[in-house]
Amino acid sequence: MSRSFFAKHPSVLIFIAVLAIFTIMVTLASDAYGFGWLSTSYIKTLGKTLSLCLVALAMDLIWGYAGILTLGHMAFFALGGYLIGMWLMYARTEEIVVQALAHGGLPATPEEISQGIASQIFGVVGTSDLPAIWSFAYSLPLQLALALAVPGLLALVFGWLAFRSRVTGVYLSILTQAMTLALALYLYQNDSGLRGNNGLSGLQNLPGLTETSQDLVSIWFFWASALALGLGYLTLAWAVSGKFGSVIRAIRDDEARVRFLGYPVELYKLFLFTLTALIAALAGVLYYPQAGIINPAELAPIASIYLAVWVAIGGRGRLYGAVIGAAFVSLLSSVFTSGRLPNIPLGPVWLSWVDWWLVLLGAAFVAVTLFAPKGISGVFDRYQRIAPPDRKGAPLGPADGSLQKQEAQA
């Protein structure tokens, strides 16, 4: 990444600078390293928001740039969360079990420990056996690798099946919705091995750091999320700035033509689908320890639709647009759904923000789609005077005096 890259794309430098300043300001306002103006739970909200911005980046790459409207990427996000959650829960429970057994005087045997862990974790679903999918949950490196490998592999297989048979457009959207729904339904079952609808909880407690306060942990995760977002932004901005970006935008606009130029379009789509799934999984790994809990509702089809709404509102085809959209809408959403806004009396009924927020969001989405297809980043475009040619809707015809098709056939 040379200096000329930043010179050609000043928005990248601006983004990184804004992100850095934001991170420093939040750190200074935190309990752990600053003046304590922001509560720990708010720091967690901000950290979670940054990880959501990272998934939005992935969504923008695949939808905004390549035109593939996938509505299933929050499934990869949640899978990443589940897989890291398994380690968090296992290792934490192990500590507790070892401590509890130590009171007996004799050191506990490995069997006793694993028995204890299994019954602790799976008591709620009525079993006390550790399912096979928890075989690697004892090891952070292994489980971290799985947190990327499993969503990546799922995306690879799913994408291969879908793109190989040239499923495109709304059919692909529906197929990805079906994928995330199917996964959610599977996870709801108690015998899926992931505690059914209870999901995994207590993920905010880091194993080995029992004594460390959440004030510190929250800011660490905030930093990690900011770092991941910054690196993700740099990588993707670099990727779309060159010929790769040119090819995927061409695929968005006319994929048949791209094929006749010799580009393996399906391979590009598969590559993008898997890459963005990996980014989503990484974001999930950062998000759920801050959320503290994950359950199958996180894979509900609506979650992935929200993701598309964020990107649409922020502005498709602009990386900063995706980040702005995700941050803006998800922060606003947390305000509206917090239940702290006063309800407004409307005669016989009350306007409850918690209920009406979704309607508001839906209306905003429709309005953006109709009136501002470039979303919030359209404002920046106007500022930079990037404007589409104004042809008043008419295509540019043949040059003056050229032979029209009719004449040619005569």
Place this chain on the structure above:
Amino acid sequence: MSALLEVSGISVSFDGFRAINNLSFSIGPAELRAIIGPNGAGKTTFMDIVTGKTRPDQGTITFGERAVSLLGMSEARIAREGIGRKFQRPTVFEDQSVQDNLLLALKAARSPWCVLIWKPKASDLARVQVLAHEVGLADQLQRKSGELSHGQKQWLEIAMLLAQEPRLLLVDEPAAGMTPSEREQTTSLLVSLAKTRAVVVVEHDMDFVRRLNCRVTVLHEGAVLAEGSLDHVTRDQQVISVYLGRG
């Protein structure tokens, strides 16, 4: 001289309608050929089959010295083998600059990972400059191609084809929407291109075909009706009755 492209006995049906009927066709490595025929004769479908967009129900297609079969290859694979195609309507990527369009077409590795790390070398940019100059777009390189006029888009697409360095060029109705002087330029370009590669031109306009001064294949109802010089085929009684006779 052995043929570069050898198509033999292909047929294709759409819902029972035989669009191509036992068609055979071959062209040498440096040859110009015009294909004419009434609307619906199957000219575009023929190109669709050669470029892999449509699968024939039967027949064989081989390409190159080693006579590799094109059947079963994807469109992208066939394009990489060295077959370039220009569509009836100009199809350039309107959202991207003329230079980006040309860089996209420029002969280079096509896989995602190669493209990701690919950077234009000075020679690539120079080649783009030369190509743009050849088609009169040298001072338009930074313009969005969506802003070009219809004729300029045709030229840009031709330049993109050249950038691909194909060994066989399939050109569908290149003259539509061009001014008379642009048409003349196009004919001379096609003639000079055919000195080093095979070029197949589908065209309606007889004056245009006459200026190409090459062998002509007449297509009718999905099969070859006649083949030879323009004068030869226009004297053919069958050709006159099915095609030229209609005026």
